[in-house]
Amino acid sequence: MSFGAATRPWMTDELEMVRDTARRFFETECVPHQKKWQEQGHVDRAIWRRAGELGLLCAGVPEQYGGGGGSFLHEAVICEEQMRAMVNSFSINVHSGIVAHYLLAYGTEAQKRRWLPSMAKGETIAAIAMTEPGAGTDLQRITTSAVKDGEDYVIHGAKTFITNGLLADIIVVACKTDPTAKAKGVSLVVIETKDLEGFRRGRLLEKVGQQGQDTVELFFNDMRVPQANLLGGEEGKGFAQLMLQLPRERLVLAIGCAATMQRAVDETLAYTRDRKIFGDSLLHLQNTRFKLAECQTKATIARSFLDDCVARLARNELDIPTAAMAKWWVSQATCEVVDECLQLHGGYGYMQEYPIARMYADVRVSRIYGGANEVMKEIIARAMENG
Numbered sequence: 001m002s003f004g005a006a007t008r009p010w011m012t013d014e015l016e017m018v019r020d021t022a023r024r025f026f027e028t029e030c031v032p033h034q035k036k037w038q039e040q041g042h043v044d045r046a047i048w049r050r051a052g053e054l055g056l057l058c059a060g061v062p063e064q065y066g067g068g069g070g071s072f073l074h075e076a077v078i079c080e081e082q083m084r085a086m087v088n089s090f091s092i093n094v095h096s097g098i099v100a101h102y103l104l105a106y107g108t109e110a111q112k113r114r115w116l117p118s119m120a121k122g123e124t125i126a127a128i129a130m131t132e133p134g135a136g137t138d139l140q141r142i143t144t145s146a147v148k149d150g151e152d153y154v155i156h157g158a159k160t161f162i163t164n165g166l167l168a169d170i171i172v173v174a175c176k177t178d179p180t181a182k183a184k185g186v187s188l189v190v191i192e193t194k195d196l197e198g199f200r201r202g203r204l205l206e207k208v209g210q211q212g213q214d215t216v217e218l219f220f221n222d223m224r225v226p227q228a229n230l231l232g233g234e235e236g237k238g239f240a241q242l243m244l245q246l247p248r249e250r251l252v253l254a255i256g257c258a259a260t261m262q263r264a265v266d267e268t269l270a271y272t273r274d275r276k277i278f279g280d281s282l283l284h285l286q287n288t289r290f291k292l293a294e295c296q297t298k299a300t301i302a303r304s305f306l307d308d309c310v311a312r313l314a315r316n317e318l319d320i321p322t323a324a325m326a327k328w329w330v331s332q333a334t335c336e337v338v339d340e341c342l343q344l345h346g347g348y349g350y351m352q353e354y355p356i357a358r359m360y361a362d363v364r365v366s367r368i369y370g371g372a373n374e375v376m377k378e379i380i381a382r383a384m385e386n387g
């Protein structure tokens with residue numbers, strides 16, 4: 001469905017080709033495996049390598065580091081297609097959209113050359129571990145410690161809710177290098193999980209939705225990591241590094257939500273057209289028409305606003321409060337639209353075999369992760385207050 005949102009001001013022929021490749025990949029090589037992935041709670045490694053072969057990983061990373069040499073737009077298009085196809089069993093966003101850009105922005109030359117090329121090929125799977133059982137939103141309270149000992153850091157602590165965590169080969173871990181300092185005591189250390197003593201993955205967490213996505217707990221017990229793995233090579237920069245990447249991360253999240261929102265409307269339009277009720281199509285009841293009109297309006301507004309945010313990001317002008325607006329509003333609107341669309345499916349909307357039911361369960365978390373929506377509003381209000 002494209003009414004009201006036909007043109008993307010930033011779309012090019014090259015991006016259309018990326019979209020086609022991504023669409024074919026997600027629809028033909030991922031969708032058929034979704035059920036299996038959901039049952040086992042994770043994807044198979046092979047799909048990461050296949051995504052790498054097709055150039056769908058690290059698309060925005062320069063070619064000199066093995067990436068696709070594209071821009072944020074390439075990643076945005078891939079994200080839209082992944083969410084449109086409802087393939088949320090492996091997080092390209094965390095891998096390419098977050099970890100790769102941390103390495104790119106802050107990594108030393110040696111760090112970039114060590115990890116980015118194999119991430120682009122899908123041979124190395126990446127995760128980021130900030131959240132702890134006792135500290136989510138309030139990241140300054142993390143207690144995972146990294147203490148210098150000879151050439152190494154000795155890391156001790158636990159993380160939870162870590163996306164891609166079961167399969168991850170490298171994990172960017174937020175640690176306290178100075179436990180007496182708050183934000184300035186936080187550093188990011190990259191751990192390489194293979195045969196790493198003191199590193200343990202906990203159970204696969206059973207979530208409300210996104211069941212194919214491996215989300216796990218991690219435990220570090222006197223885990224030794226070379227000091228050379230400190231991201232950027234300088235302690236105490238972790239919090240600032242996290243903050244600087246937020247607009248980009250939040251925009252990608254909002255773009256994924258907007259794609260889900262449009263898919264929900266498209267599904268519901270088709271369903272209500274076919275469903276017969278009182279001798280006519282469900283689509284011809286005025287309530288159905290008004291609800292669908294409202295939902296499409298929200299999807300169109302989201303897309304227009306996000307197009308503006310994308311243009312700002314490309315000019316390096318997307319500020320933190322505007323990205324926070326995109327994140328909270330689009331994720332909230334998506335939950336509302338999916339809920340309305342489920343209602344229009346009647347009992348079938350509550351059945352797992354219908355895409356709308358899965359969307360309902362999958363999208364709920366978007367108001368919580370990437371910064372809870374209440375935090376987004378606080379950021380906006382603070383910016384308003386300070387002029």
Ligand SMILES: Cc1cc2nc3c(=O)[nH]c(=O)nc-3n(C[C@H](O)[C@H](O)[C@H](O)COP(=O)(O)OP(=O)(O)OC[C@H]3O[C@@H](n4cnc5c(N)ncnc54)[C@H](O)[C@@H]3O)c2cc1C
Nearest residue numbers: 128129130131135136137138161162163368369370372374
């Ligand atoms: C499926 C899933 C995947 C995730 N993936 C990752 C990952 O890969 N890496 C990672 O590090 N983390 C990940 N997370 C963690 C996620 O980022 C946190 O859940 C999130 O930051 C919220 O932290 P919390 O769960 O500890 O909730 P809390 O911080 O305890 O917050 C609870 C609630 O309090 C309210 N609240 C919080 N702050 C404020 C405020 N300032 N003002 C008003 N109200 C407020 C909000 O309603 C919030 O939802 C994931 C979580 C989930 C569910």
